[in-house]
Amino acid sequence: MAGEIGLEALQAPAWLGDAGLARCRRALTGKLARETWKYSPLGKVTQALLDAPMARGSPLVDAPEQVRVRRFTALPSPPECRINLHRYPLAGIVAALAGDGWLAEVAETPDRPLRLPAATPGVAAPLLLRVGAGCRVEIEETDAGASTIADVSGPQRLGEVVDRATRGRRSNKAPVNSPQVLAARAPEAESEGTSATHDNQGTLATRVVLLFLAQTAEVRWSRADLAPAREGWSLLAAELDEDASLTFNHQSLAAAFQRLDVSVALHGAGARFGSTGAALASAGAQLDLQYVIEHIGHRTVSRVKQHNLASGKARCTFNGRIHIHPHASGADADLSNRNLALSANADINTKPELEIYNDDVRCAHGATVGRLDDDALFYLQSRGLPTAAAQRLLSIGFLRDGLSGPFAEQAANSFLQQLSAATSG
Amino acid sequence: MSLLQVDDLHVSVGGEAILKGLSLRMEAGEVHAIMGPNGSGKSTLANVLAGRPGYEVTGGAIAFKGHPLGQEEPEARAQAGLFLAFQYPVEIPGVSNMEFLKAAQDSHFKANGQAAESPVAFMRRVRTLADSLSLNPEFLKRGVNEGFSGGEKKRNEILQMLLLAPTLAVLDETDSGLDIDAVQTVAAGVNRFRSADNGVLLITHYQRLLNHIVPDFVHVLAEGRIVESGDRKLAETLEERGYAWLAKSG
Ligand SMILES: Nc1ncnc2c1ncn2[C@@H]1O[C@H](COP(=O)(O)OP(=O)(O)OP(=O)(O)O)[C@@H](O)[C@H]1O
Ligand SMILES: [Mg+2]
Numbered sequence: 001m002a003g004e005i006g007l008e009a010l011q012a013p014a015w016l017g018d019a020g021l022a023r024c025r026r027a028l029t030g031k032l033a034r035e036t037w038k039y040s041p042l043g044k045v046t047q048a049l050l051d052a053p054m055a056r057g058s059p060l061v062d063a064p065e066q067v068r069v070r071r072f073t074a075l076p077s078p079p080e081c082r083i084n085l086h087r088y089p090l091a092g093i094v095a096a097l098a099g100d101g102w103l104a105e106v107a108e109t110p111d112r113p114l115r116l117p118a119a120t121p122g123v124a125a126p127l128l129l130r131v132g133a134g135c136r137v138e139i140e141e142t143d144a145g146a147s148t149i150a151d152v153s154g155p156q157r158l159g160e161v162v163d164r165a166t167r168g169r170r171s172n173k174a175p176v177n178s179p180q181v182l183a184a185r186a187p188e189a190e191s192e193g194t195s196a197t198h199d200n201q202g203t204l205a206t207r208v209v210l211l212f213l214a215q216t217a218e219v220r221w222s223r224a225d226l227a228p229a230r231e232g233w234s235l236l237a238a239e240l241d242e243d244a245s246l247t248f249n250h251q252s253l254a255a256a257f258q259r260l261d262v263s264v265a266l267h268g269a270g271a272r273f274g275s276t277g278a279a280l281a282s283a284g285a286q287l288d289l290q291y292v293i294e295h296i297g298h299r300t301v302s303r304v305k306q307h308n309l310a311s312g313k314a315r316c317t318f319n320g321r322i323h324i325h326p327h328a329s330g331a332d333a334d335l336s337n338r339n340l341a342l343s344a345n346a347d348i349n350t351k352p353e354l355e356i357y358n359d360d361v362r363c364a365h366g367a368t369v370g371r372l373d374d375d376a377l378f379y380l381q382s383r384g385l386p387t388a389a390a391q392r393l394l395s396i397g398f399l400r401d402g403l404s405g406p407f408a409e410q411a412a413n414s415f416l417q418q419l420s421a422a423t424s425g
Numbered sequence: 426m427s428l429l430q431v432d433d434l435h436v437s438v439g440g441e442a443i444l445k446g447l448s449l450r451m452e453a454g455e456v457h458a459i460m461g462p463n464g465s466g467k468s469t470l471a472n473v474l475a476g477r478p479g480y481e482v483t484g485g486a487i488a489f490k491g492h493p494l495g496q497e498e499p500e501a502r503a504q505a506g507l508f509l510a511f512q513y514p515v516e517i518p519g520v521s522n523m524e525f526l527k528a529a530q531d532s533h534f535k536a537n538g539q540a541a542e543s544p545v546a547f548m549r550r551v552r553t554l555a556d557s558l559s560l561n562p563e564f565l566k567r568g569v570n571e572g573f574s575g576g577e578k579k580r581n582e583i584l585q586m587l588l589l590a591p592t593l594a595v596l597d598e599t600d601s602g603l604d605i606d607a608v609q610t611v612a613a614g615v616n617r618f619r620s621a622d623n624g625v626l627l628i629t630h631y632q633r634l635l636n637h638i639v640p641d642f643v644h645v646l647a648e649g650r651i652v653e654s655g656d657r658k659l660a661e662t663l664e665e666r667g668y669a670w671l672a673k674s675g
Pocket of ligand 1: 470
């Protein structure tokens, strides 16, 4: 396999270590990877990563003064950076490709939200965000503009990425491990005329965020992925100390490959995670959401609500795994995933997974797959709404039910535009 | 030309014959009440008039304002002036009542070549209507019928009727689940709506409602047919004697 040459040549950054990188390589072909990447092409994504240009600069824009941002390489010693490489080998690959990372430390509640522009195509260094005890942080992750595309055009974006990746690899004889070569990769691609800087559309956007919340820290993370043609893979891996709280609002408009891994480890007693999400997958979207929530401490709480709507030939996957560890007595977990298929060609996969090793817990897990409700449709039509308008209203209602946070309205508008484009086209 | 003319209507649901030769004629300006035992086909009649999918007309004919109703979509019937107040109004989470009402009115205006009303004027009008039905304006912001009590849902149906000003309003047990005051509020709304140009088909189990909305005719629907028709006195007789005597004589 062409991709393996690149993988073998990779060098591990200090905080990952050679053993860590070896672990990633093994994990890429392991059983867990086959399971968690059942509906997404791990091999193609890995290859796309290996050939992607580097995205540079700090991921945080205009950070408030209460946030200290440094490169890993500028630190006296590499930061402690635990990550489950067995489950998330791509995170290790990204770290190795980037050769660096960003450490952002919050020791005092910032006076304004942290702005994190949406991931751009290319490989970006992982962001390690440490939120100090008692700090409250709002994070807004979004991009300014969002376009819509009609349901009829279903570009096989990932295919394009892979084509380009293979082309790039043939001409790219040099090993991709040294920083010099990494830096030279983008210009090299440019000379080929298929530059990522000229044609970013087909390149994978990546983001790896490692989030640590100290005792009673509170983070509200709002993310709007509203550029439907952008392909992306991202990981949000959070660890929470005692009574810390993480709220995650996520809205996604997808018409291409989009994968989000969310990993939350509720270590401290009373730690709490809440997530509300709505996604509209249309055209040839391959939307894949993978949540793993670990209840480790006493009385830890998680609430996950995800509404996904799939139209056209979209494939929509949600995997919600709740793992309650032996010492997590009093844990309280609630996960619900509702899916609507607007077309017969839409492919919806939802898989609830529960692993419970303590009797003193409350755990609710629900997943539904359905179509628009006939009674509701008739109700709207009986009030004079044409079928398409009634369907649109029900669809947006369903999605809105999974929206919250600062981008809720913006997302609802993008969803409506996309639904209109899909139904009038 | 009658407002509504139903001739020898046969309707099947899921392959089972429910209406078996129902005939009914209404003129503009009239209020007709339909009473009848549970399961006799009252809601079936209402649904088939509104064009609900799954209700198969196997015989007979319906004419609304002189136009035969055949395969018309529910929205076309609504836009032509037919309104059904549901026995069980549907909850639609995520769609605000106000947004729903505006979409409904806009579709009527559009179908009739009228320009849409400005949102401000619209909201003012809807608030006034809600007020007249003792419906808290807060309900306009909530999801359509979401978490509404039974009585609130019914008042919301009447609100829609008043807003859309149909020529034929079919009210399917709108009085069920209403408290004593709410029956009067709703009845006042219906009476305000009544005019020489429109008609009301009231489906009810209770003669009580007919003290507030005085019908011109009362019909008894049993086993898929109108088995008895009369004036409001018929409702009083039914209240006293039930339906059994009709079945025996019919
Ligand atoms: N979708 C359906 N599938 C099968 N049978 C149905 C369906 N809808 C109605 N029916 C049957 O048709 C008959 C008439 O129902 P309908 O709802 O019209 O009665 P109704 O007179 O309105 O009764 P109620 O007073 O209880 O509201 C009932 O026996 C009912 O079970
Ligand atoms: Mg009924």
